[in-house]
Amino acid sequence: MNISELYKLYLEHPNICTDSRKLKANSIFFALKGDYFNGNKFAENALRDGCSFAIIDEKEYARNKQSILVDDVLQTLQQLAQYHREQLKIPIIGITGTNGKTTSKELINCVLNQTFNVTITKGNLNNHIGVPLTLLGIKQEDEIAIIEMGANHRGEIAFLCALAQPNFGIITNIGKAHLEGFGNFQEVIKAKSELYDYIRGKSGTIFINEKDDVLLNLSAGIQKITYGESGDAKGLISKSNPFISVIFQNKTIHSNLIGDYQFYNIMLAICIGEHFKVSPENMKTAIENYTSTNNRSEILETKNNTLILDAYNANPSSMQAMLHSFSEQHYENKVCILGEMLELGDYSKREHQDIISLCNILGLNCYFIGNEFNNINNDSFKNRLIFEDFLKNNPISGKTILLKGSRGIGLENLVDLL
Numbered sequence: 001m002n003i004s005e006l007y008k009l010y011l012e013h014p015n016i017c018t019d020s021r022k023l024k025a026n027s028i029f030f031a032l033k034g035d036y037f038n039g040n041k042f043a044e045n046a047l048r049d050g051c052s053f054a055i056i057d058e059k060e061y062a063r064n065k066q067s068i069l070v071d072d073v074l075q076t077l078q079q080l081a082q083y084h085r086e087q088l089k090i091p092i093i094g095i096t097g098t099n100g101k102t103t104s105k106e107l108i109n110c111v112l113n114q115t116f117n118v119t120i121t122k123g124n125l126n127n128h129i130g131v132p133l134t135l136l137g138i139k140q141e142d143e144i145a146i147i148e149m150g151a152n153h154r155g156e157i158a159f160l161c162a163l164a165q166p167n168f169g170i171i172t173n174i175g176k177a178h179l180e181g182f183g184n185f186q187e188v189i190k191a192k193s194e195l196y197d198y199i200r201g202k203s204g205t206i207f208i209n210e211k212d213d214v215l216l217n218l219s220a221g222i223q224k225i226t227y228g229e230s231g232d233a234k235g236l237i238s239k240s241n242p243f244i245s246v247i248f249q250n251k252t253i254h255s256n257l258i259g260d261y262q263f264y265n266i267m268l269a270i271c272i273g274e275h276f277k278v279s280p281e282n283m284k285t286a287i288e289n290y291t292s293t294n295n296r297s298e299i300l301e302t303k304n305n306t307l308i309l310d311a312y313n314a315n316p317s318s319m320q321a322m323l324h325s326f327s328e329q330h331y332e333n334k335v336c337i338l339g340e341m342l343e344l345g346d347y348s349k350r351e352h353q354d355i356i357s358l359c360n361i362l363g364l365n366c367y368f369i370g371n372e373f374n375n376i377n378n379d380s381f382k383n384r385l386i387f388e389d390f391l392k393n394n395p396i397s398g399k400t401i402l403l404k405g406s407r408g409i410g411l412e413n414l415v416d417l418l
Contacts (some may be wrong), residue, residue: 057076112146116143202326255288
């Protein structure tokens, strides 16, 4: 069966499933494989439980006419997604970046949803599997799609662009992250700029922070729409204690986001809203109603403390931005609980030392958790479990506490002890 024939089946059965535990009726099951699972083994169960067809790539599991044998299930999923994208006539916005891409994506979605039907990357489905699934989730009634693209190595974003074929591109910023995979910061820059390369080649348009010199240098020869304190979409911070408020077109937008660095995420959403002719009133409503979740800059009030929980991810640039912002807040009795930043490779020791030095310069009272911190500072805690025992014997009360660290450290597990 070729892709055009499979596409006809997809149009009749537009729900795509890759997890046999989360099946939908009238769907197509793609039997993906990984290091520890083989979806082919679950194809028959998927069909029994309501799927209309199963795409498999191991002949022994082709046991009925509903099982469609292909050479490679993943490649077939990607080819089907690309074929679907080529039938679409809607604008597709590709977004990547080291920091802020998820918050920006969600803000843009809120703004555009005031006027349009929008499909958006769910959660962190931003890789070679997630992007095809997002593309295949675009329905007939959708008018705009926002596709998040992540990368740990060179070539990944270029590949995702070939699938999604964005008309518009966004790089929120480029910072030091995944250095273990990339090797060095210059490789990070080259990887992220693959989105610009694609947009340039397709004569598309980018939305760009007018103060980001790295991005401006990379964007030569591309049509640009700028945002920030000047540019095509202009705004100013009116206050940020703790939540940031932005003045735009004589309107004050009171967000539920913490930190001055969120200004550019907000202005990006406004810039895109303006381009697609969303009214300022609707943009204000959308941004003011947006609340960050999933351990991203959440403010939690416990019976003992006020917590700023930003434990979904961390890298040197995001950690530094949050520490500067936290130090400038007018809280009394501030405390930082900082978790190790993962995937930094040979740069890890230096970057963790820089974070400790920055905390000293800013005069912040800090607890450091993780092997890399502990190797530098003997007063640090080797892991979260040791710190949990410390908290049980030395409870913290009456403080405003920033929790920031890589997802693998699991700082959100400390909430019940604080």
